[in-house]
Amino acid sequence: MYIQQIARQTINRCCFSTAAVNEGTFLDQVMAYFNKAAGHTKISQDKLDFYKSTDIVIKFNLPLVRDDGTYVCVPAYRAQHKTYRLPTKGGTRLSPHINIEEVEALSFLMTLKNSILDLPYGGAKGGIGINPRKFSKREIETLMRRYTLELAKKNFIGAAIDVPGPDLGTGEQEMSWMKDAYTKFKGHQDINSVGCVTGKAINQGGISGRQESTGMGIFFATREILNDVKYCQSVGIESSLRGKSIIIQGYGNVGSFCAKYMYDYGAKIIGVAEHDGSIYNPNGINPYELAAHKTKTGGVKGFVNAQKYWEDESAIYQQCDIFIPAAFEKTVNVNNADKFNCKIIAEGANGPTTMAAEDKLLAKGVIFLPDILLNAGGVTVSYLEWLKNLKHINPGRMTRRWEEQAKHRILEVIKMSTGLNINIKDSKIAKKMLEGPSETDLVHTALEQSMIEAVKNIMATSQEYKVNLRLAAYISAINKLNEHFEISGVEA
Ligand SMILES: NC(=O)C1=CN([C@@H]2O[C@H](COP(=O)(O)OP(=O)(O)OC[C@H]3O[C@@H](n4cnc5c(N)ncnc54)[C@H](OP(=O)(O)O)[C@@H]3O)[C@@H](O)[C@H]2O)C=CC1
Numbered sequence: 001m002y003i004q005q006i007a008r009q010t011i012n013r014c015c016f017s018t019a020a021v022n023e024g025t026f027l028d029q030v031m032a033y034f035n036k037a038a039g040h041t042k043i044s045q046d047k048l049d050f051y052k053s054t055d056i057v058i059k060f061n062l063p064l065v066r067d068d069g070t071y072v073c074v075p076a077y078r079a080q081h082k083t084y085r086l087p088t089k090g091g092t093r094l095s096p097h098i099n100i101e102e103v104e105a106l107s108f109l110m111t112l113k114n115s116i117l118d119l120p121y122g123g124a125k126g127g128i129g130i131n132p133r134k135f136s137k138r139e140i141e142t143l144m145r146r147y148t149l150e151l152a153k154k155n156f157i158g159a160a161i162d163v164p165g166p167d168l169g170t171g172e173q174e175m176s177w178m179k180d181a182y183t184k185f186k187g188h189q190d191i192n193s194v195g196c197v198t199g200k201a202i203n204q205g206g207i208s209g210r211q212e213s214t215g216m217g218i219f220f221a222t223r224e225i226l227n228d229v230k231y232c233q234s235v236g237i238e239s240s241l242r243g244k245s246i247i248i249q250g251y252g253n254v255g256s257f258c259a260k261y262m263y264d265y266g267a268k269i270i271g272v273a274e275h276d277g278s279i280y281n282p283n284g285i286n287p288y289e290l291a292a293h294k295t296k297t298g299g300v301k302g303f304v305n306a307q308k309y310w311e312d313e314s315a316i317y318q319q320c321d322i323f324i325p326a327a328f329e330k331t332v333n334v335n336n337a338d339k340f341n342c343k344i345i346a347e348g349a350n351g352p353t354t355m356a357a358e359d360k361l362l363a364k365g366v367i368f369l370p371d372i373l374l375n376a377g378g379v380t381v382s383y384l385e386w387l388k389n390l391k392h393i394n395p396g397r398m399t400r401r402w403e404e405q406a407k408h409r410i411l412e413v414i415k416m417s418t419g420l421n422i423n424i425k426d427s428k429i430a431k432k433m434l435e436g437p438s439e440t441d442l443v444h445t446a447l448e449q450s451m452i453e454a455v456k457n458i459m460a461t462s463q464e465y466k467v468n469l470r471l472a473a474y475i476s477a478i479n480k481l482n483e484h485f486e487i488s489g490v491e492a
């Protein structure tokens, strides 16, 4: 068929940055974490090798006529790491650094992440090899539509096959173009065609709450871990997220929402690094003002409420309680590990820490909150969006009015039996109490519950195996994969 399956051995091994060359590729890093964690389980090597391997990865080229009339050929990728649960699920990125090994590594992380959150998906990841800042809106739309068409022709996309979501460099607009291209191509044959991607705009079948979900999930998970007083004592950090100073790298979707929720809760954002430099203010940066500044100017440079501005990433090395990498992989690597001055690294990005850097920082007592747990809120809400699309109805639409009426009836019974005269009209709290849940209410509370449960499970695994949270997250995911295949078998 059209599918071009590429053996890993033939891959041109390309690294993300020179800083990371000595440490192998991103895929090598993910494998290394997996192997280290697997060493704590009793699973045989042959099975582990199977769990590690990528089922399918494709690369193809997208032709584009640029706005100036020149022709270019843009590389595009999709990896489906494990197809044991269908559909496969994971983001779509626009990045000049993307290559086969990167999408393999990221799809591997998705298998583990989906497993930790008990989402019924195998892992996938893909994208297009461009720097979106150097392409016009028309050019990006053309590429997104052609990418979708090529995936559809190869049977690589669909609500039951593989469901891309947003990732680095993509958001509601790109996901909406993908949905539109797919439904125009296949909608007449596929009643669930709108569920072919998640992260769409709400008027295109998206769900309220997906946009903020990854940042919000990082907030919920970090808050829960830091509320565990016993855990914090055992690793030598002060409990509670309130009052903690925070530095963030990457003020895009993940970084900016995470900053807002942490700030609203009482943490202090003191530094932010972006593509155009980094800013610092020990007295605190208002994340809402910074988001408005970035929307207006495209970066952090010129933000008036900063005490310091550097042309490079210097802010990320300043002293703080929590550093949140929320841009790309290998931010914390063996070459710069010694420069970090934080107590906790809360991984918003996928794969931001290399193993050699982690070893150095663990020796100094730095605590890592691992990516596959922390940033899983995005795919969790994507799951809710996918369910909404399959059900063809907004969450709460059938029940909201009924719930409101039921609450009013209960209130009437309370009033009658107690003689209490509760005046609902004048009380905001009472009015809210009697409302049925909106879609946003349902999504936010489902996300909070999912993140709390995932944190509890990983904390319990960490205690059981006497390992740190990263190893616990990997062990938990590996054990779940193993339990699945023990029952299902692996052959056709
Ligand atoms: N979106 C999601 O739902 C999820 C994302 N993730 C991960 O989170 C990370 C960020 O993704 P997301 O927020 O969606 O991506 P975005 O593209 O929305 O944000 C990335 C941000 O990083 C900025 N950036 C670019 N270069 C640098 C640099 N050298 N230093 C600092 N910042 C820089 C970008 O600036 P500019 O745009 O101006 O180039 C952008 O603001 C990725 O690792 C992704 O895989 C993980 C789970 C889910």
Ligand SMILES: O=C(O)CCC(=O)C(=O)O
Pocket (backbone or CB within 6 Å): 089, 090, 091, 092, 113, 163, 164, 165, 166, 167, 198, 199, 350, 375, 376, 378, 379, 380, 382
């Ligand atoms: O929602 C999705 O499917 C994308 C999630 C993702 O790419 C990630 O968690 O890294």
